[in-house]
Amino acid sequence: MDTLRIFTQPAMFAGRTILFRTNATEMVRRIREYFPAIEAGSSSDIAAEISLTADDQPNSQLEDAPWFRGRGYFAFARFTRSDRFWFNLRTRSVLGHFPRALADDRQRWHKDIFPALMGVLAAAIDVVPVHAACLVRDGRGVLLNGRSGAGKSTLTITLAKRGYSLLSDEWTYLSDNGAIEASGLPTLVKLLPDAVRFFPELSEYRQAESLNGEIAYEVDPERCFGVQRAFKCNVDCVVLLDRAKDPGCTITPVCGSQAAAQLIGELEPLEPPLDTYFERQTAIVSRLKTTPTLRLSFNDHPTTVAQLLDHTLSNRGYR
Amino acid sequence: MNTSNDRDASSTDLMHRRVRLAECGRFSWSGALVALSTNSASVLRAAEHAGFTKQESVDDQAYRWEITAESSVDDAAGDCTCQVFRDARSIYVSVGHTQWFAFDRATGDGAGFVTIGKHPTHTDANLTLYFRALVDALGTLVDSGQREGLMT
Structure with missing residues (x-):
């Protein structure tokens, strides 16, 4: 040095x-x-x-x-x-x-x-961090948005094991480069302790306290699950995740404005003098209003949910 | 603003940006005008003790400084080592682990965080230390350059 x-x-x-x-x-x-x-x-x-x-x-x-x-x-x-x-x-x-x-x-x-x-x-x-996972298949990007605990990371890894490239499991960075582009960072994937039920590979890893204090597995997805990574894609579809009370899994097309509203509602509001930055961030996310959007309500095994979502995305030409 | 690595979807104000700073004072200091906003009257008093002269006039050209006072569970501030870091555009003053002040060389605006404890004596001593660090780091700059000199 x-x-x-x-x-x-x-x-x-x-x-x-x-x-x-x-x-x-x-x-x-x-x-x-x-x-x-x-x-x-x-x-x-x-x-x-x-x-x-x-x-x-x-x-x-x-x-x-x-x-x-x-x-x-x-x-x-x-x-x-x-x-x-x-x-x-x-x-x-x-x-x-x-x-x-x-x-x-x-x-x-x-x-x-x-x-x-x-x-x-x-x-x-002019980059917007959104609380969403992102996967890429055949060059098309699918953004998965859901509150903490909705099962987003588990579903994301399950989809990645089905052949999707993993861009992000938790934070995706949106920018307006003509189209709305999603970018990721090569971060570790964070999975809560109960994820070991679905991913026995995790048993070889130690749980540890993450930066926000949660006890979790934080693993390199390529090494742990053998999945591929991607770092950039256009956002071609948004999936809004809801945890259902009753067992099962339903997928419903909804207006893209629901996706935009949900993501904007989760942005960290910025006070003056940063309010102009926040306005620009809001404008970027608002452009997702025209993006095909699905609402996925589920309470089922992640493999079943991933299979249904994959088929739906394929049938609708979103991937 | 929260860091993307460490926040939930809900807005948590992890960075404590949204603390209301209702106490305001206008001061002249080394020939510059400073509009100081804070959430603790102790901070305004400490500014006066540090050589900032209270002003009644309103001047839009004043530097806008915002200092958030945060309560400490113990009065011992711990490590209070003062360090100054500079780049071409900013000056950063560090006082121990949790107290800092950042200053924009071009605009003269600044912001920082300071700790206040349960006992006024300890709080006053800490605020004196904090402002002394600010005066040492910024005084010469403001004094020698006035506003024009800051436009580097």
């Missing part, structure tokens, strides 16, 4: 170019292995700049202590007791300082830090 030399590394996030600057060669590697490379023909405009400085801190403490605060254009994030990440969302810049030992912690960057940095930055670069 070289404290004098500064490396610059561009990377793609949701169709935007993010320019990283760092003094740590390890961080260049982390960035390259996590973010998609710049695509040929993509805009050379820099959407945001992130400076990451690894420094010599005596007695650095790397135990977990995630803490987030924000006000006005500014935000602050901390993941251990020895790191600090500052955001100026007006200038779309991030400044991070952390001990050298943290630069070596690949899992922490992949699991917590990179996703959180992108989540905080998103609004400032």
